[in-house]
Amino acid sequence: MSELKTLIAQELAQPVDGRVTAFAAAIAAQYGEASRAVLFYGSCLRSTELDGQMLDFYLIVSDYEAAYGKSWLVGANRRLPPNVFPAEHDGLVAKVAVLSESDFHKLNRIGASAVSVWARFAQPSRLVWQADEAAQVRAVEAIEGASITLFDMTFPMMNIDTKYNIVDLWKRGFELTYGAELRAERKDRSGSVVDSDPERYARFGPAVLAAIAARDEVEDKKLKIVASRDAVEKRWRQLRRNGKLLTLARLAKASATYAGGIDYLAWKINRHAGTDYVIKPWQRKWPILGALVMLPRLIAGGAIK
Known part of the structure; x- marks a missing residue:
C-alpha cells in the first residue's frame, strides 16, 4: 500500500463521537444490502460540534438500482449525482449525499x-460505517484520487517566481475549488480549512507528491507533458461554470428529494455569510422559483461568491 493510501486509511479509521457512528449505522440500515460505506466529513468533523448543527454524510452504495429499486431516483442520481436527503437520529440532523461506488471513484x-466531490475528500473524512473490508479498500482507493487531482490542478496555477511550502499549495488549491462553486462561506474560508490542522496537510503533502511521481513512472515510463497554465486556467473556467450551474440544478432536484431544502440553504448562507435572509411562505411552496429569486440577490450582495 502506498504511503498516501496508508495515511488515508489511518485517517478514515480515527474515532468519532459515538452518536455519529450510530447515526451512520441508521443511515446504512435504510438502504440494506446496497449500503457499502458511510463517510462523515465537513465542518462538524473539524469542530466536533454536533448539537444544533447540520452533519454531513456521504452514503456509498453498490449501485443505484440496488439502493432505490425501480424508483425515478435511480435516473436522478445517475444523471446528476449525488442525490441528497435529510436525516434525523437521536436528536441530531444531517444531510446525506448518495453516490455509487463507481461514481465516487x-x-x-x-x-x-x-x-464538489474531490474538493471535499482532499480534506479529512472518517469512515464511520462499512459493509466489509472490501468496501473500506474501495473507499480508500476512491479518496486517494482527491488529493492527487487537487495537486494536478493547482501546480500550474502557482506563480513560478515565488517560493512556497507544501501548505501553501493546499491553500491555493482550496481557494480555487471554493471559487468553482456557489459558496456562502467567507472569502478566507479556504485558508481556514488548512489552518484548522496544518500538520495534517504538511504530513499528507509529500505523500501526494510521491503518489503522483509513482503514477507517472508506472505509465510505461513515457514522458508526461505537464499542462500549461493557459490550459489549466481554461479547465478552471469550465469547472467554475459547471459548478455554479450544477449548484442550481441540484437545488432544483433537491426540491423533490429534500423537504425543507430551501430553509437549509438560507440557514447555511446566513451562518457563513452573516446575513439574515428570511424565507417567505411562498418560497417554501415553490422552492425552485423561490431559490431562483433568492440567489441573484445574494450573489449581488456578496453573500454567495
Missing part, C-alpha cells in the same frame, strides 16, 4: 465535471 478524479 470517478468524481474524485481529474475528469470529473465539477470539483
Whole structure:
C-alpha cells in the first residue's frame, strides 16, 4: 500500500463521537444490502460540534438500482449525482449525499465535471460505517484520487517566481475549488480549512507528491507533458461554470428529494455569510422559483461568491 493510501486509511479509521457512528449505522440500515460505506466529513468533523448543527454524510452504495429499486431516483442520481436527503437520529440532523461506488471513484478524479466531490475528500473524512473490508479498500482507493487531482490542478496555477511550502499549495488549491462553486462561506474560508490542522496537510503533502511521481513512472515510463497554465486556467473556467450551474440544478432536484431544502440553504448562507435572509411562505411552496429569486440577490450582495 502506498504511503498516501496508508495515511488515508489511518485517517478514515480515527474515532468519532459515538452518536455519529450510530447515526451512520441508521443511515446504512435504510438502504440494506446496497449500503457499502458511510463517510462523515465537513465542518462538524473539524469542530466536533454536533448539537444544533447540520452533519454531513456521504452514503456509498453498490449501485443505484440496488439502493432505490425501480424508483425515478435511480435516473436522478445517475444523471446528476449525488442525490441528497435529510436525516434525523437521536436528536441530531444531517444531510446525506448518495453516490455509487463507481461514481465516487470517478468524481474524485481529474475528469470529473465539477470539483464538489474531490474538493471535499482532499480534506479529512472518517469512515464511520462499512459493509466489509472490501468496501473500506474501495473507499480508500476512491479518496486517494482527491488529493492527487487537487495537486494536478493547482501546480500550474502557482506563480513560478515565488517560493512556497507544501501548505501553501493546499491553500491555493482550496481557494480555487471554493471559487468553482456557489459558496456562502467567507472569502478566507479556504485558508481556514488548512489552518484548522496544518500538520495534517504538511504530513499528507509529500505523500501526494510521491503518489503522483509513482503514477507517472508506472505509465510505461513515457514522458508526461505537464499542462500549461493557459490550459489549466481554461479547465478552471469550465469547472467554475459547471459548478455554479450544477449548484442550481441540484437545488432544483433537491426540491423533490429534500423537504425543507430551501430553509437549509438560507440557514447555511446566513451562518457563513452573516446575513439574515428570511424565507417567505411562498418560497417554501415553490422552492425552485423561490431559490431562483433568492440567489441573484445574494450573489449581488456578496453573500454567495
